Amino acid sequence: MSQFGFYFNNVRCIGCKACLMACRDYYDLPPQIAFRKVYDIEGGEWNYFPEDGRYETSAYACHLSMSCNHCSDPACVKVCPTTAMHKDPDSGIVKIDDSKCIGCGACAMACPYNAPMVDREAGRAVKCEACYQRLDEDKDPICVSACPLRALSAGNIATLRENHGSISRIFPMPPSNQTWPNITITPSAAAKLPDVGLSIVANPEEV
Secondary structure, three states: OOOEEEEEEOOOOOOOOHHHHHHHHHOOOOOOOOOOEEEEEEEOOEEEEOOOOEEEEOOEEEEEEEOOOOOOOOHHHHHOOOOOEEEOOOOOOEEEOOOOOOOOOHHHHHOOOOOOEEEOOOOEEEOOOOOHHHHHOOOOOHHHHHOOOOOEEEEEHHHHHHHHOOOOOOOOOOOHHHOOOOEEEEOOOOOOOHHHOOOEEOOOOOO
């Protein structure tokens, strides 16, 4: 099996959300549904030195664009009671069989990346399926095509890791060994891991 994955360049991402909006437009998604999300990450602090009136700062900001990571050990697949959520045997893409999904939301509750969502109007779960129809036509996923800074790439995860390294976690992502996500990341100098303790997600209502 050739495992599909994403590459995200945290250095290049400016948080414009073109990836998110292109996906939403392409799939005609309602406002409450998003297959890709952009986390605005902030942290650091200001220090004041009263003896000379000087300020110093360690403040930083960066962004994380993330969709389903098509994990090697996906939590959503494990908890699905109908086997609607499954990994495609050829691509490793995590897909949903709409004919089996009952909209119970178990996948949404289990995923540590907040990827599956329940579309209450449709009565079933929905998520990023890597634009597999476009992949079949040798096209990039729509989010990759839309990024003006080329911060996103997609393809065989082994090739992406060979070209870009194997870092698969920055804040606010959970430890990779929970599900083994098929993503590799080039972190910026501002990217911090959760154990640093100073980083926050500045747009929690959006993600």
